[in-house]
Amino acid sequence: MDTTSKTRSLERAIDVLEHLAARGPSALHHLQDETGLSKTTLRRLLETLVRRRLVRRGLSDGAYRCNITLPSPGDKTHQGKIARLIDVATPLLRASNSDIRWPIDLHIYHQGRMQVIESTRTISPFGFNRPHRPELDLNIFAAASGISYLSTLPDERVWKMIETLREQELWALSRYRITPQRLFREIALTREKGFARRLASQSDGGFHAIAAPVRSHRTGIGAVSLWWPQTYLALPVFADRHAEQLKALAAAISRELG
Numbered sequence: 001m002d003t004t005s006k007t008r009s010l011e012r013a014i015d016v017l018e019h020l021a022a023r024g025p026s027a028l029h030h031l032q033d034e035t036g037l038s039k040t041t042l043r044r045l046l047e048t049l050v051r052r053r054l055v056r057r058g059l060s061d062g063a064y065r066c067n068i069t070l071p072s073p074g075d076k077t078h079q080g081k082i083a084r085l086i087d088v089a090t091p092l093l094r095a096s097n098s099d100i101r102w103p104i105d106l107h108i109y110h111q112g113r114m115q116v117i118e119s120t121r122t123i124s125p126f127g128f129n130r131p132h133r134p135e136l137d138l139n140i141f142a143a144a145s146g147i148s149y150l151s152t153l154p155d156e157r158v159w160k161m162i163e164t165l166r167e168q169e170l171w172a173l174s175r176y177r178i179t180p181q182r183l184f185r186e187i188a189l190t191r192e193k194g195f196a197r198r199l200a201s202q203s204d205g206g207f208h209a210i211a212a213p214v215r216s217h218r219t220g221i222g223a224v225s226l227w228w229p230q231t232y233l234a235l236p237v238f239a240d241r242h243a244e245q246l247k248a249l250a251a252a253i254s255r256e257l258g
Contacts, residue, residue, distance in 0.1 A: 012037060013045050017066055020055065021079075025063035056086060059093065060119040078110055085214070085222060086118050088256045093120050093224075096249045100226065100242060102126050104249070107138070107145035107211070108222040112165050114138045114145045126228070138202050140165075141183055142176045144211035145223035147196035151187050152213050152220025158187065176200035194247045196223075197235055208235050210243060212250035216257040224250050 012035075019034055020026060026034070031042055046064060049055035056067045067083045089106050096104060097120045106118040116136040140146030140161070150158050162180065165171045173183065178199055190196040198209040211225035226246050228238060 009045070012041065013049060016042070016045055016049065017054065017068070020064060020066035025058060025061065025065050027061075027063050031064065053087065056083075056090070058118065059090060060122045062122075078108075081221065082108055082115075082117050085216075085253075085257070089118065089214075089224075089253045092249060092252050092256070093118065094123070096120075096245070097123055100245050100249075102226055102228050102242065104246075105145070105225045105227070106214075106222065107143075107149075107225060109140070109149050109220070112161060112168070113140050113171055114143050114149065114223070116145075139171055139175055139200075141173045141178050142198065142200035142202060143225075144196045144198035144209040145225045147183075147186050147190055147199065148211040148213045148223040148225075149220050150183075151190040151196060152215065155184070155187075158184070193243070195239070195243045197239075198225075206230055208238065210235070210239055210246060212243075212247045214250050214257070215254040221257075224253065 015035055016031060016037075019031065023034070028039060028042060028046075031037070031046075032039055035042070037045075046055060050057060050064075054066070054068055056065050057063070058065060065086075066079075067087060085108055086106065093104055093106065101124060103119060103121045103124045103126060105116050105121075107114045108117050109115075114137070116138065138146060140150065150161075162173050162183075165173070169175065173180065176199065182199070186196065186199065195210050195212045198211075201207065206229060207227045208230050209225050209227040211223040213220050214222045214224060224246060226242060232238070233241075
């Protein structure tokens with residue numbers, strides 16, 4: 001390949017990276033529409049970018065995502081954390097899928113809420129045809145992942161978060177009629193057992209969920225959650241079967257993060 005062709009390929013690859021950084025998760029046909037490149041060219045560029053770990057492909061939706069932080073008006077620090085967490089967690093999620101089998105979601109904390117950033121729903125035999133919605137936000141006080149994350153914080157920080165979010169209708173503790181007393185009981189139980197249960201359903205009605213905290217350098221940053229139909233098994237029975245596996249997965253991700 002001559003210098004001109006190499007330069008053209010580099011510029012096209014940068015165009016793809018900039019699109020993904022600005023627009024977020026994109027399917028191949030969306031990239032074709034936005035960049036004007038052929039599918040053959042895009043596939044070649046994306047294969048190289050994925051191999052060099054500059055781009056990742058979602059387990060749950062097959063969409064492409066930028067795996068590095070580029071100059072943009074977005075929150076670069078948070079996007080960098082997402083990229084690092086998914087990069088570390090994805091092979092561990094794949095491996096756990098063969099053992100646990102039930103859908104596992106990967107969450108990260110951001111601005112008083114939990115975000116679902118990856119999932120094994122589409123590769124789980126029990127995915128229930130419920131595709132993962134990228135960067136889905138959840139109320140931190142109701143989600144199992146949120147309570148799991150809160151269990152890594154000192155109580156005074158939890159109280160501060162309650163106060164900060166009090167006037168935000170969607171994210172307040174009162175959204176699901178959860179009292180501070182109940183919340184702190186759940187946090188204490190989570191610290192004791194190493195996993196949390198959801199207090200209210202937000203996106204998956206009719207399902208139970210449990211979650212274990214994920215840490216980076218001993219600081220909580222998110223959680224992994226496991227969910228199943230309420231009609232299948234009661235929460236205590238399901239937790240007896242799978243909580244230790246979920247905790248082991250969270251611990252493995254935490255070790256890889258450092």
